[in-house]
Amino acid sequence: MGPFLLVTIQVDLYDRLALMLESDLVQAISKSGAQGVLIDISAVSIVDSFMGRIIGNIASMARLLDAHTVVVGMQPAVAITLIELGLTLPGVQTALNVEKGMQLLQSRIRVADSEEDAPHGDDDAGSPE
Amino acid sequence: MREQSEGIVNLVVDNLNEQTIQLDPYALEPIQEYLAGISISRARHGFSPRETSFYVLSLKNAILDVQEESAGSDIAALYESTRALNRLFDELSTNTFETFIKGREDVILRQTDEISEISTPVIRVWDQILAMPLIGTLDSARTQTVMENLLQSIVDTGSEIAILDISGVPAVDSLVAQHLIKTVSATRLMGAECIISGIRPEIAQTVVQLGIDLSQVVTKATLASALKHAFGMLKLEVRKTQPPKPFMI
């Protein structure tokens, strides 16, 4: 199993910084051959629709590069606000903290690997090239 | 109480001597503050308004006696000073009432906060499993407290499953259901799971009759079955231990 990337977002990102993070991260996934990406947002106090979209984009792009993304450490106030806003981050997996996120990634990758080995595993678990 | 009375009498008497019984708003301030302190503490200790106002008015009588003594035979002066004293005490007692009621209101507000705090306890029933029994009507303000408490406890304990038991909620209308769905969604967004238990038959009926879609939510009839479901999710098993076989000869 490839290495995991851990991204900790420490400050409120303004748009250009968030877009830079998006491109840097996708570059890093491709270069390192990472199979898992953990994005720690425990220090982020505001997630608006723009930030939500960046997180969703990262997950989708990572999936294209055969990596799983897990967002960890979302603050309760942020979760409540996102639900009220109508933003449920579809396609993004979440975990309570880095440790649980790591476990989730490991189990996901194990499932994907065993399906890769099996002759019939071909549909939803993102068959790698 | 004697200390309080002496304090206030001294303040009033000082004021009278200096200002020759003229109502000076600045000189009144320390007296007002002193009285406010007394009436708030009385409101908190559950004195009745009658007792509190009686207390202020009895001070007036005491001062009247002193005035009578010091005035001697000068009736006109006594009349003037008595009138001034009356005005002063009218002002003071109105103020006392106001602060007394404010003191009571503060008590009520604090109790409201306490009730909403107490009525939403989060219990750790197992490692990784939290339960929150909800009792009483759920309005928007309370649901907000419920949601915040539950989510914060999930973060603090790192629990993966939360059980929201609604057997103590008298009725579920579409608004309450919406609140419950939001709580479940927010829990999931943080990476945990939320089960709703304690669905009584009447509640199941109203939910369906109102056309509320709870299909995305795991619901269970009892807290016990929710716990069982949670064990299943955590791949835990509860078994009865085999009793030791009776020893045979």
Place this chain on the structure above:
Amino acid sequence: MRHTGTTMLVVLNKDAYSIQREQDVILFRNRVKEFAVRIGMGVVNQTKLITAASELVRNMLRYANGGDVLIEVITRGRENGIRLTFKDQGPGIPDIKQAMQDGFSTGRSLGLGLPGTKRLVSEFDIKSTVGVGTTVTIVKWKNG
């Protein structure tokens, strides 16, 4: 907790900002937070207010190349709150009713701009004239 229209609304404190660049968004959000903290607003309501402000400021930058924002601390009866007024000279919104429906968006956002924002605050008002501009006013009560 509902308010009767008869109670006077009083502005206690105010501050105005001009939003011209995307970097202004974060600075402005921090200002809103300072005001909210000062009146003792809880974390969840703070987050809702700041997120709503962030959405509206972004809209202003995206559709009108910026505009002006007024932050006010207001009080009505026993309640304190924050009122934000977003004023731009952009193209305006032709059909406000449509813009307030869930799922409608003309930009490249996720299509939940205005209705989602409205759900985050206590009061929401929008006025728009095509070719003149748009003014959005939101209020978040401390305990709302």
